[in-house]
Amino acid sequence: MINVNTKYLGLNLKNPLIVGSSRLTGELNSIRKCVEKGASAIVLKSLFEEQIVEEAQSKLTKNNIDEHYFWFKEAEKKVMDLSFDQRMQLYLDFVLNVKTNVDVPIISSINCLSSKGWPAFASEIEKAGADALELNIGIFPFNTSSKSAEIENTYFDIVREVKANVNIPVSVKIGPYFTNILSFANGLADAGADGIVLFNRFFRPDIDINTRKLVANDNFSSAGDYKMPMRWIALLAASKLNVDLVASDGVHNYEAVIKNILTGANAVQLCSTLYLNGIDVIEKIHNDIITWMEKQGFNSLDDFRSSSLELQSTDASFERTQYIKRSFND
Ligand SMILES: Cc1cc2nc3c(=O)[nH]c(=O)nc-3n(C[C@H](O)[C@H](O)[C@H](O)COP(=O)(O)O)c2cc1C
Incomplete structure (x- = not known):
């Protein structure tokens, strides 16, 4: 009997397919559908620090409010009109509502730019029933100092x-823009992080060449994008860092899930593929993993998890950054 259970942040997951934070996880109906199709855990849409910091209010004009600022679009206007406490309560009610209506672990997500205010609120999220907390930290300074x-x-x-x-486990979702990711990840582990999600796919504004205006779009990943997070999962797993590792960005099919498990991931997060291929794709990826495991003769994810690490230590391909020829005869 094939078993695709995995453990992430001390939570027992029935398979490695977690739904990543997005608009789909800011709304109970789509969360329910993800769970019906086999998702093993849900990361709720982030509550953004910008949303609740009063000084940010003035920047949120009708023209620049979008998905990237709010955890569920339908609530934009409503959220704008609410006080800080009301906004917090709305989010806590949402956590409680999801928790009481679905039977997989719920990971709440907060987007932090500073350590102000969040610790106390994190404790409220724990009380509302979240099983874990994902800190979506994205600090983009643009200055010379x-x-x-x-x-x-x-x-x-x-x-x-x-x-x-908090007493619940805490993971940190990071972007790829650090000088030395191994050192940085070690710092996160030393600070107490239980898991690291690699990587967030930050908002990428584009330009409409006809109107010459900036445009915001949903900025979905492509199926080949899994290679960058997979490289870092491989390198961090090989370093025996004492945190769980989850791949995000470009995991669109079962092959990308298997590859990330082979390099040492505890689980993966799915987002763009759900928008591009529909929520049903969760069931397909799940079935495809089982079919592949049957063919390979594996009974559990642990039968092959991290098994590419031995190869890495002799081959070092994940550390290589340049395209060099192996020999002058190639
Ligand atoms: C429409 C949309 C909304 C998103 N909102 C959030 C968010 O609120 N918080 C967060 O941590 N990540 C958010 N993300 C990032 C995703 O969770 C994910 O990390 C990223 O899209 C890369 O994974 P993917 O290739 O599976 O899409 C969002 C992504 C999309 C496409």
């Missing part, structure tokens, strides 16, 4: 402060 170490320290401070206030 902020030093890399200061920025990394802000991440560590956020993790330390939140961990001191």
